Amino acid sequence: MKSVNAIAATFIAFAALLLLISTPAFADSAGIRNDASLKTDSGAQIYAHICQGCHMPNGQGAIGAGHYPALARNPTMSSASYMALTILHGRRNMPAFARKDPGDSESESFIDPVWLTDEQIASVINYIRTHFGNHYKDAVTAAEVKALHP
Amino acid sequence: MGESDRGFSMTRRQLLRMIGMTAGSAAMYQAMSGLGFAAESPYKAPLKVGGAPKGASVLVLGAGIAGMVAAYELRQAGYNVQVLEHNARAGGRNWTLRGGDTYTELGGAIQHCGFDKGLYINPGPWRLPYHHHGILHYCKQLGVPLEAFVQVNYNAYLHSTKAFDGKPQRFRAVKADYQGHVAELLAKTTQANQLDTLVSKEDQEKLLHSLRSWGALDKNYAYAKGELSSNRRGYEKDPGGGLSGHPMPSEPFALKDILDSRLWQGLPVGDNYEMQTTLFQPVGGMGVIGQAFARELGPLIHYNAKVTAIQQDERGVTATYEDTTAPGVKHTASADWCVCTLPLSILGQIPMNVGQAMAEAIAAVPYAAAVKVGLQFKRRFWEEDDQIYGGISYTDQPITNISYPSTGYFSGGKGVLLGAYIWGLDAMEFTAMSPAERVQRALEQGSKIHPQYPKEFDNGIAVAWHRSPFTLGCFAQWSEQARAEHYDNLCQFDGRIVLAGEHASLLPAWQEGAVTSALDAIGRLHQRAAAAGATA
Structure with missing residues (x-):
């Protein structure tokens, strides 16, 4: 039985591979559109164009079947490096914003990975930590964000 | 051996x-x-009718396609089934917005859909490839009528703000010119003996022959203005009858203009396996499938049930939930087994006692941003003025495309376009806007392709999937690395719990992924239940 199962496993893996190869086609990958990063270093602008989609315009978060954490009056905001790590590497549903190696993966290519520079990440962290009822005085620098890359 | x-x-x-x-x-x-x-x-149901161990029960979490396929088949096999659903309707992302519907997104913005009777958009899935046998099987089984979905339309547009002075070009012309010029180049290369080391003399003859046919080349192997090329790219004046019927050929674009335009990027979309003819759509909107399942399952589905905890022990699984219309009171539902189809974006926030492998898999996958905008216009100008019947125009603007309805052709009155289908950074930016601003942007960008937009616009609705209260995102955006590390652990049984949904499939974002993952999960559930039943 052992060898029979091994053949089956190989075969299934092969079938699965065929499916993997076909996955880039799953949406309208016309590929004409290629912008993957915002052209601003303003923390306020970055927040307004990206973060508030989920964390909401006043950092109040939202609750449905699940929730988006509020950034307003959230004690976690006391740690700028926690925020930087979350933005760089993602956390559960939250996507990662560290720049990815462009040659990394074909099957992800139909949605260009969105990324922020270390300057942009520092800037938006500093914005969040001084708005929405947060009053943290210690600003984070791009160099400190850079040090948190893998 | x-x-x-x-x-x-x-x-x-x-x-x-x-x-x-x-x-x-x-x-x-x-x-x-x-x-x-x-x-x-022929498609075969995974479980035998009446094959369940006596008294065995299954709790299904989520009444989307995966949950309802599981519930439908398990009930058929004789299991006692109950389903908990967060929304007041079944279907999940299988969803159609019609006139009279109200949608409240996270953050509280309320939109009232003002479409005319019979007009709709599908905020989620909108196409059924002919080879998605599972979902098509259930359409047939549940009596959901299907019609053809037009993906490729040669008379739709390819558009770039940076090419041809921003003037949209017919798909037909771009395809014919790209193909014709490439064929001519290859023919010239062959005739100059530059392929001699690659192709035998005998095959070169066949190649030249095929290039003439493929590229609409003339007898000199040139792609040139004339009957041959116009028969592909369209005429300046179409042939007709009588004295005035003489056709006038059109002028092909130069190779350089076609290459510079980058419009060739829009040519192969319909060549992808998932987009190849024939595609289908349910008559009346994709949500008709979810409605049909809901009718079939009837009282098995508890609506407005927000799951807040999932606990298992050696005897069974209990979900704690809250009635969203009467919050504050905890209810529970229990069964021997649980098929959990909640999106990982939600499930990752719900306390559940599973092992580390599954817990890490649930936490490993972010959800993609995507936005769709539906626009109602006072008349079907794309048909009346542009002769576009179904299909999709593509653009380099954030809206990425305009999709024309594959139904109701030549009907008078109003019509609804899918005016935007947005991904990536653009989707994040659109999500961060108010619904009215999303609609406004879709109008501005679409009017570069159809100048009729401002005059004919009636009303619109915009769904940003990260603002969806029941999914917090569009679909599980697996990276190759996360899939290699976590996919099997996500799909394995953990005690009495198994997960299903598009996130537990290799067909991300397709309903077929939800169907096949549900069938896979309940097949394994049944094996376990049968084994447990035998020893009990």
Whole structure:
């Protein structure tokens, strides 16, 4: 039985591979559109164009079947490096914003990975930590964000 | 050589049967698809009618496609089934917005859909490829009428703000010119003996012959203005009858203009396996499938049930939930087994006692941003003025495309376009806007392709999937690395709990992924339940 199962496993893996190869086609990958990063270093602008989609315009978060954490009056905001790590590497549903190696993966290519520079990440962290009822005085620098890359 | 040799001498049918036994029906289905067998093989329900152990029960979390396929088949097999659903309707992302519907997104913005009777958009899935046998099977089974979905329309537009002075070009002309010029180049290369080391003389003759046919080249192997090229790219004046019927050929674009335009990037969309003709859509909107399942399952589905905890022990699984219309009171639902189809974006926030492997898999996958905008216009100008009947125009603007309805052709009155289907950074930016601003942007960008927009616009609605209260995102955006590390752990049973949904499939974002993952999961559930039933 052992060898029979091994053949089956190989075969299934092969079938699965065929499916993997076909996955880039799953949406309208016309590929004409290629912008993957915002052209601003303003923390306020970055927040307004990206973060508030989920964390909401006043950092109040939202609750449905699940929730988006509020950034307003959230004690976690006391740690700028926690925020930087979350933005760089993602956390559960939250996507990662560290720049990815462009040659990394074909099957992800139909949605260009969105990324922020270390300057942009520092800037938006500093914005969040001084708005929405947060009053943290210690600003984070791009160099400190850079040090948190893998 | 022994057993392994014997294995290789098996017929493919024997191999398939064996895969079916060892790995469940969904693996078999996948293997069949890989061999091109699925088309000739009738779809089979995974469980035998009445095959459930006596008294066995299953709790299904989520009444989307995966949850309802699981509930439907498990009930058929004789299990006691109950389903908990967060929304007041069934279907999940299988969803159609029609006139009279109200949608409240996270953050509280309320939109009232003002479409005329019979007009709609599908905020989620909108196409059914002919080879998605599972979802098509349930359409047939549940009496959901299907009609053709037009993906490729040669008379739709390819548009770039940076090419041809921003003037949209017909797909037909771009395709013919791109193909014609490439064919001519290759023919010239062949005739100059530059392919001699690659292609034999005999095959070069055949190649030249095929290039003439493929590229609409003239007898000198040139792609030139004339009857041949116009028969592909369209005429300046179409042939007609009588004295005025003489056609006028059109002027092809130069190769350089076609290449510079980058519009060739829009040509292969319909060549992708998932987009190849024939595609289907349910008559009346994709949500008709979810409605049909809901009708079938009836009182099995508890609506407005927000799951807040999932606990299992050696005897069964209990979900704690809250009625969203009467919050503050905890209810529970229990069963021997649980098929959990909640999106990972939600599930990752719900306390659940599963092992580390599954917990880490649930936490490993972010959800994609995507936005769709539906626009109602006072008349079907795309048909009346542009002769576009169904299909999709593509653009380099954030809206990415405009999709024309594949139904109701030539009907007078109003019409609804899918005015935007947005991904990536653009989707994040659109999500961060108010619904009215999303609609406004879609109008501005779309009017670069259809100048009729401002005059004919009636009303619009915009769905940003990260603002969806019931999914917090569009679909599980697996990276290759996360899939290699976590996919199997996500799909494995953990005690009495198994997960299903598009996130537990290799067909991300497709309903077929939800169907096949549900069939795979309940096949394994049934094996376990039968084994447990035998020892009890």
